[in-house]
Ligand SMILES: Nc1ncnc2c1ncn2[C@@H]1O[C@H](COP(=O)(O)OP(=O)(O)O)[C@@H](O)[C@H]1O
């Protein structure tokens with residue numbers, strides 16, 4: 573299982589200078605992350621590293637702190653303690669390289685903007701405002717919508733499409749942004765089977781291009797097909813590593829406790845008990 577964690581020694585400048593646990597080239601390295609909304613932490617002292625060019629899953633029960641972990645990794649909610657490095661750099665410097673697709677239920681969609689507008693927002697960094705407003709920006713945004721199967725929805729209001737479609741709009745925006753690290757919060761929730769296949773196809777193509785994908789995922793049946801690595805969390809880190817060695821009955825039980833039937837777990841997980 574995972575190697576012993578050595579805490580990073582962090583200089584006054586916020587750079588890791590000591591024997592940090594995560595490789596310096598990790599796309600996303602999280603050290604000792606603790607996040608609290610109240611007295612009880614939602615995420616406690618989590619260490620994790622997501623390697624460049626891999627598709628990783630974050631798995632855990634409802635309320636385990638998965639969404640909180642992603643948001644804190646992005647810097648959109650404050651950390652109580654801990655460090656986050658993106659491609660070996662500070663979050664501030666690397667923020668523009670991250671694309672984020674929030675959990676669909678968590679966003680207020682009641683604002684008047686079209687699907688195409690949302691995707692074009694992803695082009696600010698690459699093209700600047702003038703480029704974004706040009707025909708070139710529009711064509712690029714349409715191409716990204718096409719990749720997620722939503723070309724026909726370009727002119728719809730964002731509030732008038734389904735939750736799964738909105739998530740695909742965000743994925744298209746991350747594609748337009750040409751993000752190097754994609755953080756996706758349950759990208760397959762509320763999508764039909766054909767759409768799920770289309771999305772995983774897009775993610776695997778991104779991996780081929782050397783992009784890094786980290787997705788909160790709840791369907792244990794597809795873990796082995798979709799993901800290279802897995803981080804199991806329940807407030808604390810339970811286990812992390814390659815799916816082949818980490819997605820085990822024992823680790824799932826440690827993560828979910830009595831919430832999943834053992835028979836169900838053993839069907840899904842790699843048998844690690846010799847039966
Ligand atoms: N904005 C918030 N304010 C207060 N508590 C929150 C907030 N967001 C999440 N929580 C709480 O933090 C815990 C972790 O939530 P979350 O990260 O959404 O879990 P998950 O994504 O694994 O279901 C839960 O107990 C949840 O109720």
Ligand SMILES: [Mg+2]
Pocket residue numbers: 638639640675757788
């Ligand atoms: Mg969540």
